[in-house]
Each structure stands twice: as C-alpha cells, then as structure tokens.
Amino acid sequence: MLMSAGSPTQATAAANTLEAHLTSPDAHAPLGELHLISATSLTQNRQRSGKAHTAEVRGHLAEAANLAGRTGETRAWHLNFGPTNVGIHQLSLHTDLGLHGEAVTAGGGVHPEALEHAPGRQAAFHADLGRSLSHLRGREAEAVAALLTVEQIAPSASSPTRR
Numbered sequence: 075m076l077m078s079a080g081s082p083t084q085a086t087a088a089a090n091t092l093e094a095h096l097t098s099p100d101a102h103a104p105l106g107e108l109h110l111i112s113a114t115s116l117t118q119n120r121q122r123s124g125k126a127h128t129a130e131v132r133g134h135l136a137e138a139a140n141l142a143g144r145t146g147e148t149r150a151w152h153l154n155f156g157p158t159n160v161g162i163h164q165l166s167l168h169t170d171l172g173l174h175g176e177a178v179t180a181g182g183g184v185h186p187e188a189l190e191h192a193p194g195r196q197a198a199f200h201a202d203l204g205r206s207l208s209h210l211r212g213r214e215a216e217a218v219a220a221l222l223t224v225e226q227i228a229p230s231a232s233s234p235t236r237r
Contacts, residue, residue: 106141177206197228
C-alpha cells in the first residue's frame, strides 16, 4: 500500500512508529520491510538526487540488513524477509541509482533461489543484475546470461507478447 502511494515519508514514519513499540522478534520482519519500502520509495523519487539522497537510501538498506541479520530468512507476517530479499533490494536500488559496480558487488553473495516461493523476486534479481552488468565494460556476456535466466524463471516477465 505504501509503495503504491510512493510516500517515503509515510513509510519512514511507519517504521519509526513500529520500532518504538518493538517487543516481539516477529516484528523485526515488518520493520525491515518498511525500511526496504522507504529505500525503494526514496529511490523512485526523481525530484531528489545527490549524495544525501543516496546516503538516506543506504541508511534504510543498512537498517533492513541489520534486522535481516536478526531474523534470518522468515515468512513471518507472510513476508519474504531476510538477508536474501535485502540483498535483492540492495542490487535493485543501486541499479536504479546508477551505481552499477556497487549493484553487482551487492548481488555477489545473494542466492535468490532461497526464495523458492517467490519466483518474481528471483526474476527481479537476475533482471537487475543483467541491467547493471550491461553498463560495465567487458561484462556483456554475463549480462546476457542473467537476462536469459529471467526468461527461464519467468518467461512471461521477459516477453510482452506472452499471456
């Protein structure tokens, strides 16, 4: 819901409120997810840019990574929260920020197949990896391989003519 509203302010406020009342380990997953939503919303805000903007995105990603370190992979609250999903977001958001080398580095230790119930997240990982690799000289073959992996995981996601 917050993603569709595109409001980093609302997502950050919700994260701050939840953090203030954090009593259960199961609450770490929705709090981490709110940090991921905040980072994503900030990245999509094209009116803001620069080092402060990037630092704010990284701050939310760091908070989510810290929480993921506590939770491990979890489906609490019907979320796919944990180190894998945080790593997918790190790759994706660095790609969206145009930080392609950092994106590829962030994706280096991520194993999206750990999210076996979320093929869309797996496909997003490989698509963003392919996008970032395509911007790095000499990595074109790896970019194509990543994009072909998307085709294998989610054929309809890579072709608008398939329905």
